[in-house]
Amino acid sequence: MELNLQIKNQAGLHARPAAMFAQKASSFKSNILIFKDGKNGNAKSIISIMGLGVKKGDTLLVKIDGPDAAEAGAALKKLVDDKFGEE
Amino acid sequence: MWKIKGIAASAGIAIGEITHMQEAVHDFCRLVDASQTPAEKERFYAAQQAAEKELEILQERTAANMGEQQAEVFAAHKLMVTDPSFVEVVLNHIDNQASAEAAVEDAANEIAAMFAGLDSEYMQERAADIKDIGKRLVRILLGGTAEVNYTGILAAQDLLPSDTAALDLNCVSGFITALGGKTSHSSILARAAGIPAVVGIGSALEKLNNGDTVIVDGHVGEVLVNPEEDILDDYRLRIKKEQERAALLASVGHLPSETLDGHHIELACNIGTPGDMEKVIAAGAEGVGLFRTEFLFLDKTSVPTEEEQVESYKAVLAAMPDKKIVIRTLDAGGDKQLPFIGGLPEANPALGLRAIRLCMVYQDVFKTQLRALLRASVAGNLHIMFPMIATVDELLSAKALLQEAAEELTKEGIPYKSDVAVGIMVEVPAAAAIADILAEEVDFFSIGTNDLVQYTMAADRMNEHVAYLSDYFQPPVVRLIGNVAKAAQKAGKWVGMCGEMAGDPLATPLLVGLGLTELSMNGRAVPVVKHRIRQLDVKQTQKWADDILSLRTASDIKKRLEEIALQFEI
Numbered sequence: 001m002e003l004n005l006q007i008k009n010q011a012g013l014h015a016r017p018a019a020m021f022a023q024k025a026s027s028f029k030s031n032i033l034i035f036k037d038g039k040n041g042n043a044k045s046i047i048s049i050m051g052l053g054v055k056k057g058d059t060l061l062v063k064i065d066g067p068d069a070a071e072a073g074a075a076l077k078k079l080v081d082d083k084f085g086e087e
Numbered sequence: 088m089w090k091i092k093g094i095a096a097s098a099g100i101a102i103g104e105i106t107h108m109q110e111a112v113h114d115f116c117r118l119v120d121a122s123q124t125p126a127e128k129e130r131f132y133a134a135q136q137a138a139e140k141e142l143e144i145l146q147e148r149t150a151a152n153m154g155e156q157q158a159e160v161f162a163a164h165k166l167m168v169t170d171p172s173f174v175e176v177v178l179n180h181i182d183n184q185a186s187a188e189a190a191v192e193d194a195a196n197e198i199a200a201m202f203a204g205l206d207s208e209y210m211q212e213r214a215a216d217i218k219d220i221g222k223r224l225v226r227i228l229l230g231g232t233a234e235v236n237y238t239g240i241l242a243a244q245d246l247l248p249s250d251t252a253a254l255d256l257n258c259v260s261g262f263i264t265a266l267g268g269k270t271s272h273s274s275i276l277a278r279a280a281g282i283p284a285v286v287g288i289g290s291a292l293e294k295l296n297n298g299d300t301v302i303v304d305g306h307v308g309e310v311l312v313n314p315e316e317d318i319l320d321d322y323r324l325r326i327k328k329e330q331e332r333a334a335l336l337a338s339v340g341h342l343p344s345e346t347l348d349g350h351h352i353e354l355a356c357n358i359g360t361p362g363d364m365e366k367v368i369a370a371g372a373e374g375v376g377l378f379r380t381e382f383l384f385l386d387k388t389s390v391p392t393e394e395e396q397v398e399s400y401k402a403v404l405a406a407m408p409d410k411k412i413v414i415r416t417l418d419a420g421g422d423k424q425l426p427f428i429g430g431l432p433e434a435n436p437a438l439g440l441r442a443i444r445l446c447m448v449y450q451d452v453f454k455t456q457l458r459a460l461l462r463a464s465v466a467g468n469l470h471i472m473f474p475m476i477a478t479v480d481e482l483l484s485a486k487a488l489l490q491e492a493a494e495e496l497t498k499e500g501i502p503y504k505s506d507v508a509v510g511i512m513v514e515v516p517a518a519a520a521i522a523d524i525l526a527e528e529v530d531f532f533s534i535g536t537n538d539l540v541q542y543t544m545a546a547d548r549m550n551e552h553v554a555y556l557s558d559y560f561q562p563p564v565v566r567l568i569g570n571v572a573k574a575a576q577k578a579g580k581w582v583g584m585c586g587e588m589a590g591d592p593l594a595t596p597l598l599v600g601l602g603l604t605e606l607s608m609n610g611r612a613v614p615v616v617k618h619r620i621r622q623l624d625v626k627q628t629q630k631w632a633d634d635i636l637s638l639r640t641a642s643d644i645k646k647r648l649e650e651i652a653l654q655f656e657i
Contacts, residue, residue: 014209015163022166045172046163047198050213053205 001069005076006059009083013054015046017084022046024079030066032076043076088314091291093263095308096274099283100326101240101261102319105299108243108250115229117189124181131177131187134227138168141223152256153279160216160272167220173198188228195221212271219247240303242295246273256280261303263310265292277305285310332657336614339621340371346623352599354617355411355607357585361399364406366610371617374410376533376607377472377585378403380417380456389427390452396459404467411468413533413585413607415512416456416485418474420445428452437541442475447484457492461503470508472533477517482528512585514538519567522574532575533607536586540564559588560641560648565597569636572602583607592657593648595619600632615657622655 009017025032025043032043036058041048043062054060064072119127142165150158167173173194180190195217202214238258243250245266250273262277262284269286277284283305295301295312302311302322311318344354355376356367367375383391383399404412419425420441421433428449433439446453460471473485486509496503513519514535522532536559541548543564546556558564568584575582583605588594590608592615598606599620606616631651638644 015213019163019166022170042172042175045170046166047170047217048172050210051172051198051201051205053207053210 001073002061002063003073003077004059004061005080007054007056007080010056012056012058013049013052015050018046018049020079020084021049021076024075025072028066028068028072028075030064030069030072032072033063035061035063088318089312091285091288091310091312093285093288093291093308093310094268095305096267096269096271096286097262097277097282097284097305099281099305100322100329101283101303101305102322102326103239103260103301103303105242105263105295105297105301106237106239107295107297108237108241108246115188115225116186118184119186121184124184127181127185127187127190128178130228131181131191131224134187134191134224135168135174137227138220138223139165141227142168153276157276157279164216164220167217168224173217173220188225191224191228192221195224208268208270215245215247215272222247240301242292244292245271246276256282261305262286263288263292263295263301263303265289335657336618339614339618342617342621344373344617344620346599346620346625348624348626350599350625351604352620353411353583353605354613354620355413355583355605356610356613357607358403361402361406364403368407370610370613372610372613374407374468375403375412375414376583376589376605378412378414380415381419381423384417384419384425385423387425387427390455393455393459393462396456397462400460400463400469401466404463404469408467411470413470413472413510414460415472415474416443416460417446417453418442437547443473443481443485444475447481450488454488454492457489458496461489461493461496461507462501464504464507465502469504470510470531472510472512474512474535475515475538476511476513476525477515479521479524479528482511482525486528513571514542514586516543516567519571522571523577526574526578526580529580531580532571532582533605534568534571534582534584534586534603536564536568536584536588539567539586543567558641559586559591559594560644562638562640562644565644566636568598568603569601569632576602581605590616592616592619593645593652596623596628596651597632597635597648599623599625600628600630600635618657619655
């Protein structure tokens with residue numbers, strides 16, 4: 001499955017949000033890739049995520065392939081929509 | 088003697104001998120035979136585990152010595168050591184016959200280069216993180232230990248987080264680095280540990296020799312190399328004075344904020360989020376004189392719910408349940424636009440639809456906040472403060488809305504305190520001019536000097552060309568403060584201050600003399616101001632204040648206050 005996520009938290013995907021995103025992604029069996037501006041990375045890797053330089057307002061394309069794709073998509077969307085718990 | 092100019096990264100002065108940090112030079116073979124590939128992978132996995140263990144210990148030690156926040160960087164390092172992208176790059180290199188050491192070093196450098204190419208200082212700092220991890224793994228692969236022993240003034244290209252965490256901070260008295268800025272790890276850690284540091288000195292680092300005597304002046308960002316004896320004496324005296332000052336201020340923390348003749352001047356803090364309460368308590372303050380509630384509203388796409396607000400207000404009140412907590416209602420508009428309200432750009436935002444004026448237009452938003460405040464009032468000693476009041480009508484309509492909110496809660500059977508104190512922020516000269524009238528309608532005044540100066544002097548405080556007018560020691564400002572205090576006293580109400588002036592120890596004798604009984608400031612200013620208050624005699628300050636009210640210029644007033652300050656210990 002594919003979904004678009006718009007990043008709304010102030011810091012963008014800095015260390016803490018990137019770590020939360022990677023840890024959440026890692027809890028699923030599916031392969032998860034993220035794409036931004038022609039670059040892509042492994043959603044289970046904090047380094048990959050931070051390397052995309054995602055800022056507030058950017059939109060990510062997330063491609064999920066595997067047995068728990070639907071759950072993974074929903075969980076990642078929730079994380080982003082909740083702004084990673086930031087104020 | 089010669090001087091090096093750098094960036095002042097951590098305040099304080101240190102004198103000592105230079106020790107250059109040994110940049111570990113590692114020799115290892117880079118290429119291995121293809122048959123060795125599985126063994127090299129095993130070595131990498133073992134090093135990875137050892138690194139995780141080391142980082143765990145570093146994280147615990149740093150948390151204990153310098154606080155959880157400083158330790159977080161090692162939690163991030165732990166994640167990076169096992170990061171799938173990092174591991175993938177390392178394993179690829181090993182598959183191409185690289186030794187584990189070469190694979191780790193190359194992978195770390197490649198990823199660091201990617202981070203360094205991103206256009207933010209923050210991400211460039213992350214490049215230092217990944218290099219640090221690479222070095223750690225290489226050292227472990229070569230069988231090295233993490234122990235280091237440095238004394239004196241440590242000079243280095245850059246101090247990586249693991250370098251600083253492995254230092255014995257009792258032996259190192261200062262840092263000098265060639266790279267880095269105010270926000271680098273080394274600077275942040277130096278500040279947290281209270282060690283003077285000058286960073287970003289560039290190639291001057293190479294001119295420093297082991298054993299050179301240097302003075303590290305972390306206040307101005309200077310390193311004095313091989314100074315003459317009289318200069319050394321000068322700085323030794325400054326260090327001694329700083330130590331005495333620090334010891335004295337630390338001892339003031341738990342003492343009451345009382346003048347010599349027994350008058351209590353309440354010292355409070357200005358805060359922006361409930362998370363700031365820890366600092367308020369640590370500063371030895373007696374409450375909150377200004378809680379700015381904007382954080383709940385700005386940068387939000389929708390109005391914060393009543394529940395959300397109740398929770399935040401309660402968190403602050405409950406942190407000091409028996410202390411006075413002054414919460415200012417929404418001060419938005421002007422240059423702080425609310426996304427969910429919209430509105431047109433104004434030609435003159437400082438004089439436009441902002442603060443109480445905006446709230447009276449968007450009454451539903453305002454009433455929700457007032458309901459939330461009343462509901463939270465059961466958790467402590469709440470004082471509600473309206474910003475930007477200029478007329479009695481504004482104050483009366485705001486109070487009427489508060490009354491309406493209270494009646495709603497009564498009807499709904501929701502508990503709240505019925506005797507919540509209500510006051511206004513005096514920051515518009517109009518309010519200062521009719522302070523006697525307003526005093527009849529409030530429980531307290533709090534003077535906001537930043538806006539009061541801007542409006543009184545008709546000088547934009549962000550405009551450097553009129554900066555000479557933006558001075559709270561300007562006689563018209565001082566006189567207005569005097570008027571407000573007199574009007575409040577006459578009506579039997581208390582008057583405080585929550586602007587920048589409140590935290591300036593130079594102004595303390597004047598403010599006490601004018602009759603202010605509460606000063607709210609940044610936590611850092613509390614010990615100095617408290618110490619000053621403890622040396623004052625109120626009768627004497629009143630004489631000074633009378634005298635100062637007759638002075639003609641801001642520089643006259645400042646000069647007089649500086650003369651007065653000479654008699655205080657600090």
